Amino acid sequence: MRLQFGSDRPSGQSLAKLLTSTLLLLTTFDSVVAVKRENFKTCAQSGFCKRNRALADEAVAAGASWDPSYEIDTKSIRLGEGLFRANLEKTVEEGVKVELPIVISFLQNGGARVQVDEKRRQEGKIELRNDSKARKERYNEAAKWALVADPEIDEQADFNEKEGKVEVKWSVWQNDAVIEFKPFGVKFSRGGETHVILNERHLLNVEHWRPKPDGDDKCDSCWEETFGGNTDSKPRGPESIGMDITFPGYTHVYGIPEHASSMKLKETRGGDGQYTEPYRLYNSDVFEYETDSPMTLYGSIPFMQAHKKGFTVGVFWLNAAETWVDVTTRKDKKVTDTQTHWMSESGILDLFVFMGPNSQWLYKYYTELVGTTPIPPMFALGYHQCRWNYVSQDDVKQVDAMMDKFDIPYDVIWLDIEYTDGKAYFTWDPQTFSDPASMVSNLDYHKRKLVAIIDPHIKREQKDYTVVKELVDKSLAVKNKDGKDYDGWCWPGSSHWVDCFNVKAQDWWKAQFKFDKFKGTADNVHIWNDMNEPSVFNGPETTMPKDNIHHGDWEHRDVHNLYGMTFHEATYAAIKERNPKKPTRPFVLTRAFFAGSQRTAAMWTGDNEAKWEHLAQAVPMLLSQGIAGMPFAGADVGGFFGNPSKELLTRWYQAGAFYPFFRAHAHIDAKRREPYLVGEPYVSIIREAIKLRYSLLPALYTSFHRASWEGMPILRPMFLMFPDDEEALTIDDQFFFGDTGIIVKPVVEEGATTTKIWIPDDGIYYDYFDYTIQIGQGWGTINSPIEQIPILMRGGHIFPRKDRPRRSAELMKDDPYTIVIALSRVGAAAGVLYVDDGETFDYQNGQFLHKSFVYQSNKLTSKIVNNDPAKAKPYLKSISHVFVERVIIVGLPEGAVKEKKAKVTVGSKSWEAEIEFYEEHVGRASFAIVKNPKVPIGEEFEIELL
């Protein structure tokens, strides 16, 4: 509401002016915002993708007459110690063969690893063109970065060599494999059922080294490749690898993030509602990306799950070069097979096959290989307030004060690039951030944190900037193809890029974060690594030239998708080590990622837009992150570009409250939208959503604990919990929230007042807020006016909560617990709680509490399930003052509460607690509240209803 002053305004003219400026405003913000597709390659523009796809087309066209050129040289076969070793021969032309050493390792987890190299390159017997200084081998170090440990080989694997094939039986799962020699192919089966077939369609393709022929070569884009004015010199010539992987009987494949697409992967060679381009994995800063697209985005995890009723398998294509994946299906009578075709520009072929048998085992085995997300510091699970940019320390102080004034909890305030002195990282703008130390300590007063951005591009032209001087003097930057420090453009203008493939660069990077170097920082300052794809404004496809050279003389093309991870890993180590007296868990957010990134960073889905379709796109993307083993993920609440309507912003907070990583962010051109600015009723609705998040922190933290030891996602797709529910296989707009049994269905539709929700089984479900009962598998309808989030609790689960809303997560540390029990139809339920100090690494030394809760026969029993409870004593003592303040039991069978009292037993002592009981009432379940049972959470106890 704006009021006109006086009576002499506005004249007609100024009214017209006003109208024009309003129009201008509208058009500016509504103007066409769209991805520049032409800035990124299509498969046809990426030489090796085009060649491999052409090969697939030829194979299809040839049909049965297709002549596969790869076979096992039977004389070379060596079997034993769990390994199949041989030479794979590629027939180039009559009598000319290329030797490709192959090793297939059979693993204790029931899976296998297939590695194919090229002998001639391996031995360095090739010549590089254009005086290249690059290495001659195929890149073979992706495993060094991605894996936490070598996979354990089943040395007892039983090999049985037969005519033209070897049969293998191995692992406790008793899996079978058949390696066929000519043409080469491998089938993986269990109990007579084949689940994964390699090279079934004979699309295996290893582009062997050859000298560049004089004159015109038919090989398309093999020797040079130009795109968008940049020319790739390709000193090693064509070197791609490709192979097809078939999942017989499987209709659903998932994973291979990051794409703004559905959770279930679509077909990529046309068809109704399908894509025509393959899924691309080439970490890229895609400006204003669009939804529902197989286009590449900021990160890559080449891990794919295939699921069918009763079985889940997976493949991990360990390659860090540009990669494309085609997905198609083959329908034959009743059986549908999913066929995939994997293509990478360079490197060795290194493939892991996981034989399930179900999702949970798959997560366990996959994350044993690439590592899990460690338990984050508690604050990182709180609400993060970000904007490009909080313009000054006073601005930060003001936002901080306003959040308190409006009683909106938050844990972290963020600083985007403008805090620096001219985009030179590790410096502060002297005008606007003259005293960062007091800003930071001011935040610490309420146990809040600051996250500051630090990107990998280091500004070249900056007076007295020791960081760039050292980077250059110590030769720790990425080099161009001529061996000089690569010079590209990013935020600061002309920049160099730190090369964290180099251990010395990592050490140097770590030193930059010491408190005496990065002045003004303290223990409560954590780091955001952005632009680490790497984003280079004037580079091909907004990144580095592929013929740039990294440490070890590897070409950028070989390691592109790893670059971002090496960078955020170095940052993580830096934060962990900056204060040796008190090491605390670092929080690092990254935009670029690869398999393994989950070990040291959280990710977010990059620069989304303030549009409903981007709100809807977020959940499928986050589910895919979980599927690929990187569950600590979020999307910018509110949408980065543009200005959300109040309704959209509110709905986004309601959805974001359940994102594993919960941050609001906005572009520098966007209007201010801190939650207290939205006006009523929205402020209150947003406040409630954020408070709901905080109340669920104990449950969320418990889920992160589980993710940390067996890789289970935080947001769990329906099919993960109900793998045999066909309907659930494609549902990607609702999810289970950790181990709580809570189903959340974010509202992503403008003006929605009701929402359909899939109830995946015949159990009993309760509305989270009013305990209304929902029964029966199928689509249910929930009222969802703007103030309501559709959330159901599945009967049979118990989860912990803390109901006292504090200003930040750490301030809730000593608050008592509320235990929520949603009873199944038979009146039983179970759940867990994990808690530790939330900030140090002491949990690795047994300092935590892990508890089970079981409810049956009207009695709640809580036991300590630490693997070494004795060791946990110091921690348990430190929380001896933390109690359970109430137990809420929903869905009590008739007659369960007789005396409105509960008997509380701890060890040999027992006492009574009061119960408030509410009968079942018009569709609302009965429920009881055990009031103030006075039991410390750290003790084993029983609470029995009397």
Place this chain on the structure above:
Amino acid sequence: MVAASLLLAALAAPLALAKPSTPRGVSAARAHLYAPNKDGTWSCLTAPHVTIPHKLINDNHCHCPDGSDQPGTAACAHLRQHQLAIPGFYCHNKGWHPRYLPLNRVDDGVCDYDLCCDGSDEPKGKCPDKCAVLGKERLKEEAAARHAQAAGVEARRKLEAEAAKMVQELKAKKGGLEGEVKATEREVERLRGVLATVEEEERERVVQHTESANVLYDLATNKISALRTALKSAVETRDTAVERLQRAEEILRGLKETYNPNFNDEGVKAAVAGYENHLSTYPAPVGIDGTVHDLLEDDDAELQQAAEADGADRRKGPSEVEQLWGFTSYLPPTLQASITTWISAAKDFLVENGVLMRPETTSSSSSGEESAQLKKARESLSTAESVHNAAKKRLSDLETDIATTYGPNDVFRSLKNKCVSKDEAGYTYTLCFWGSATQKSIRDGSSVSLGDFSSFSVLDEAGIESARLAQQGIWQHIPTEATEGQAVGDVGGEEGGDGSDEVVLQYEGGLACWNGPRRSAKVRLVCRSEEGLLEVREAEKCVYEMVVGTGAVCREGSEKREGAREAGKTHDEL
């Protein structure tokens, strides 16, 4: 009710004396509310049907639906503000002022000295009582603030007095103006009569003396020729402009097709977006239509023909052209007036739009067509009318100005066009009340407009324009008394929340930014005894926020606000 509670208080007082057990977080004044019932129970304050054993008050478990049983713990902190029957956790703050702290800040490990300088919000021993030091400091600050406030109020009174004086002067002026309006009106009436008489005579003369028609004919020919020249030159100008536009569009098309969006160059992005918008607004390229050219050609030919044909008998009587230009003379005077007005408006329009040249060069158009007598009469009337109209306008402006209320007691009247400025980060910012806001570079002196005053509004604590103002008159909302704010976090003294609605001036339509929106400024007014620009920042791109001090917004008693705000800063000092 009052009597009852007094009675209760009276009863409770000796009891409290006998057993001094004011629960934690409760003020002495409210302690009586926590007296036990006869049977040792206690009833929730606003939910008396819920009764609990008295000893469960502050047992760190929330029993009452209104939270009243836990005034000294955070157990009921999950209840929403509107459900709570207690104002918060009472901090005695001996040495300063009592304050209420939101319940969720009790026992959270933070010493909330900003509201609880006595540290009573945390378990004993955690937060030492700092009221002795802090209280002293704050009382001093508050006294200073009160002093400043008083000075501010004084300043406001001066502004009000000045405004009253201005109004007096305006009113005095008004009397004189009214006389002038009447006098000029009479003069107009008189001249109208003169004109009517002359016209009567003139009409007869026109009909009789066709000779004069020849003069008119020449005039018309000249006129048309002048018009043609003007139109030709206008068409040429237009053609050049169109060509230039096409070239510019060509450049923009090139930019749109070749730019790299990943550079995040706001200028380029804005240019491309603007171009796209331009295309959608003007879908067809601006072409040069032939009509005007044809018309000009036709005219040439026709005119020549007409001239030739006319040459023979132009003296026979008034030609059509003559009639056209002279026709007003044949009309009844009432119609004449309106037609003349209409023609003159049309002429003005053409002049303003560059089709016709300035009146100086074309004003001779009607000089010959009327007799000197008629012309004089007409001119006299016209002059008298404009004098009269000007007087009327001045009077109406004056009346409007007098009728306009510039704030409560007209306090803003004297600030009109007064300017304040401040140097900040290399720029001098200047703001003129009800005028314009500018940012001038200290280095190169270049100046950028941040907008002109467009409106003002009253903001609540979050900086949101209070919706509730919509239904009510604006000046009631320059808060004159403390009103309950929306924020729940800031529980003030016992009297209730502190109102901190603010008056904000909006400046809009400044120089356009690269990315589209025009610069604008939001100016918050705070109480100071002298006008001054206190703070400037660019809160979001091209949106400036200024804090301007002025006595105009000072009100009695509002120093509490400033005091509380000062108190809010104490974290820094800890």
